[in-house]
Amino acid sequence: MTAPLLSLTWTDHVTGRRGFLVVDRLVRGVASGGLRMREGCTLDEVTGLARGMTMKEALHFDPRSRYVPLGGAKGGIDCDPRDPGAYDLLVRYLRAMRPYIESFWTTGEDLGLSQDLVDRAAAEAGLVSSIQAVYPLLDDEAAARRRLADAFAVEVDGIGLDELVGGCGVAESLLTALDRAGVPYAGTRVAVQGLGTMGGATARFLARAGLTVVAVADVKGTIADPAGLDVEALLAARDAYGTVDRATLRPGVRELGGDEWLSADVDVLVPAAVSYAIDTANQDRITARWIVEAANMPVLPKAEELLRARGITVLPDVVVNSGTNAWWWWTLFGDIGADADEAFAHTRRSMRALVEHVLARAEADGTTPRAAAHAVGADRIARLAERFDCHR
Template structure:
């Protein structure tokens, strides 16, 4: 059993390619990244010792436009993960109707162990050493281990290097540095909008039960909105621990608890019982939202999943082998490239605002996000029904056709 995320992405590519009716050369082009950067960042730590951090950036495909998005500062980052994430961003942008290609990167580091000063120096050093960057080339954004604060430092460093302001060069900045409102909430908000479409199609009523793995920007916002909408969140867990309560968890109180926890965790919250990040996936619930990391549902635990609907708010949380097992049990999966493309959509809004110096309020952001992501959902559902295939294959079919047409028009294939 392989949990290699890049192999997962390539497996999905081959499955969708059989039904997508695109040229074989398009699939060949999409089977590897256009550019890979791997570089060292030497840095003196607060104690005077020298540490050398490994950094990555992948430009996977830019047929639809400049590459964009996420930088991860995590201790287990490797090139295959970055390649997979860059590939998923390529597909995600195409699915979401965004005129951009896929980029991803980061640094192999435990960001939680860095001081504020060390984190700032590392963030600035990453941008200094990144070979290609800028609003028309490659626009990094926040991901695990990075934040609005780190992106503001990166923007400042980029502008210091170039000697002019360029707010569209970095995404997920604070609104105070010409960012956009709603940026950090966008993935969770978009996942909520897509979930509302899916439950309507599957006749899952309000009051149904929800379990969520991950309580960062994505899981927390999705939980908050579902709770407010009248759904019963019975289980939440993150890396450090979790809680189950059959009567439903008060999400507002859970958020307050996590904010006061040293690791911003839900660990220790009072409920019926404590659970861990694996157990939350196996809870008896109607809707399961994996909103943490990749490959958490695999062949070894797929037979224990009880949910009727899985909303992939994380990138690649279900492996291909597990997906086959779940499909045999008629468990409906709405794929990551659709469920979590809200952030990619709002990042596109952020770039537009930065280039035009015209900034939108949160009502405008959420209204446009809802319109664009629900359109992507309906297009995916239509293709799934037309081709009699899964939502994942349908999303990839639509994306592959868009990217292939652009590559052909450019003369690449």
């Protein structure tokens, strides 16, 4: 496997905690990838995520769009975001990474961090913006920045548009797979691990499409109701980390162990929290027909092989959770405006076309959706390299 363009480890002089930056590839001199903060984050993890970002970007290449996909990168900090010193650590990390962010790394929220927090810390670290490296590629920087700021100010039923577009993309990916399989939405049962930004939005869009969310897991455990959970009530009762206030649960809702979502009697599992959630030791508990990777790298490769042997299909992260990243750039480059209906329509149309193409490729090649996604991504990376300056 080809080594990334840049890989570095930073050690905080105050706490001794480590942070990482991996740039897998540059396109037109810029790479894109969020910054995550979690206890136990490693360089290998960030390297895999950066490689995945290269693929996510390339999969959305459309020669008709103003948005030209960037290269892939990722940042990570080994710290619990709930730690009292986490914010100061974030500021110090961003200050250390400032030359890279100013030059070629565009970043934003990821696991453990909100965009508001990243923006505040970036300003304190002396940065103009966490995505300022892309500004020289814009035709009208002022108009583009204003359009993105306006889009971030949009709320739909109490949740920011920036949170919702990713879940819209995940939901549309699953709906496309259901349509291809001839499975009706009504009666399709879902369990979601994580009710944060991605998991919460995904649960909302699936419930509104007519699917039944019967289990949701957060750090306190699994909440379940075979008759279906009230997703909107759960979203209203969660804190900034996606943890649901148990005092608000209606009668009949059961509280189960933290990993009970895995064995829930459902058709679809949506891991939307941490990486490496499904491994060879726990995959045999899963009876769902589909696993939809709303999180990054939640299914380990060996586990996916075992799941496939049992007839379980994994819809891969590089495809299904790519909507948030793409929405940023569609908005900034001017393919869409700061409007929720336009954003959702564009996301649904783009994600449906991409998932249809990947699933058709998997069927034609007799392979997995992940292998097909990487084949499609490799084709599009080659097309990007023919037209634009790319470095690895």
